[in-house]
Amino acid sequence: MATSIALCLALGTQAALAQSPLSLERAVAEAAGRSQLVTAADAQARAARETASAAGQLPDPVLKLGLNNLPIDGPDRYSVTRDFMTMRSVGVMQELTRADKRNARVRRAEREIELAQVTRQATIADLQRDTALAWLERSYQESLRDLLQSQIAQAELQVQAAETLYRSGKGSQVEVFAARGSAEQLRDGLAQAERQVAVAITQLGRWVGESATQPLAPRAALTLPAWTEGALPQHLSQHPQIAAAAQQAAIADSEAAVARAAKSSDWSVELQYSQRGPAYSNMVSINLSVPLQWDQKNRQDRELAARLAGVDEARARREELQRAHEAEVRSMLQEWRSHEERLGRYDASLLPLATQRSEAALASYRAGSGPLTAVLDARRSEIDVRTERLRIELDRARIWAQLYYLLPSHDGAQGKPEAAQ
Incomplete structure (x- = not known):
């Protein structure tokens, strides 16, 4: 009975999720739950832990079997018992690896475990970012499609009005053709938008599977994570790629310790x-x-020198990677501020002016004091303005996704998108 109840609850939960709109947060969670990349990263970490458990052990003992001093000529040839020097031997040999060398190997294996954990964090961060980008791409492509659909409805009314005026002798056939051409251009744009939506659904399905075909939840207001207001070098040290580079430097240092112990x-x-x-x-x-070790200066010392050079290389690469990511983040923050300013300008002046122009042209046309071409030009200009605003908003959303999922431990309270009211 209990099993049946649990099964019913589970099926009910799945049905509710299937019917509810796909939000950005749910898409990211589902992508992490079904990704084989995360499974592979978990297996890599497990393999590193298993390797570490064997790093500090002594080598396997060696079993030795031998037949010594066997005669090959004379009356006792090939006899294993008649000659007093012939011996059948069995032995065991054990290499006694020094404790400091085994400890150095253990420390290197531990660094490999830490690297595997950082790699897993990087995998999850990349997965979350790519899923968010795919969700946002589909959301804005659908907004563009909806915009074109609404404009097509208005264009159809203009075609009907132009045909009515033409039949009544108050309009020209040129205006009818112009209205029809404008409507057809909008339909062509809608077909392209539909294709972009289909592509976006396919891309989203790469991460969330069948859930990609569900309707999307409304977009939320996007705010930058709180760490972008602080010291970037300190926060970017948590970046998975930089942390992985730091672990590579730690591994190189532990390899140098192993080489030093090998002396x-x-x-x-x-x-x-x-x-x-x-x-x-x-x-x-x-x-x-x-x-x-009669030639340490040409063997063990050279091996240690090579490992120490590897430490310098790893540290230099880590430092250069830190600088590159700092520059990248600062560039994205500058782009974010530019997009914020442009969106404010569009909302404050460009969009209202485009709407007022369309309304004024339409009023003049209805009053018989303005041509239909002025209405069509104004409508086309308004669509361009609204489309450009959507493009800017999409670019800003892409920057948000890249910054929000850049660090594995971002501030969720301030960085999380807030539901639109």
Whole structure:
């Protein structure tokens, strides 16, 4: 009974989600839940953890089997028991890796784990950003389509009015053709907008699957995350790519520590049991092996120098990446402010003026004191202004998505889009 109730609740929840509009937040959450990139990043982190658990262990012991001093000529040839020097041996050898070397390897493996975690954060941030961009692209393309649809309805009324005036002898056939041509141009623009909407739905489906075909929720008012008002170098240190570069530098440093520890030799100890013929006693041998690092300046020292150079390279790359992202963010903030100013100008003057021009031209035409071409030109100009405003708003929304999902720990309280009233 309980299972049936739970199943019904789950199905009801899925049905409710399927019927509700697809909001930006829900699209981002669904994309993270179904992405195989996140699954791959999780597997990479798991692999790094498994590797780290083995990094501090001693090497596997070596089993050694041997047959020593076997005669190959004379009366005892190929006999393993008649000659007193012939021995059948079994032994085991263990390399005793120094503790400091094993600890250095463990620290390097731990840096790999941290890098895998940072890589996962970068994957999620990229996924969220791309999903948000796809959602916003579809939303604004649909707004453009709706704008053209409303203008087509008005263009049809103008065609009817021009035909009526022509039949009554108060208008010209040229005006009828001009009105029809304007309506057809709008239909052509609508066809292009429909194609753009279909493409946007396909792109959104790349991230959210079948939910991409659902109606979209209204766009929210977009505000920049709070960290953009603070010290950029400090905040950008959390950027996944910069954090990954910092981890690469840490890995290079740990590799240098491993190379430094390698300047001390590892000893190997071997225990061997040798059996001879029944007339002779058996023997036990203990062997100790020590590598002779007789040319450290041309081998171990060169290896350490190469690793230290790798540390300098990784740190330099990290610093250059930091500078590049700082410049990129500052450029995006400048573009954001420019778009804000332009949108304010469009709302305060350009859009009202375009609307007033269209209304004045239409009033003159209805009063018989103005030509239809003036109405069509004014309408076309108003559409261009409204379309350009949508384009600016889309560009601003793209910048918002890139900044909002730039850091894995942005301030959700101030950066989160607020629902439009």
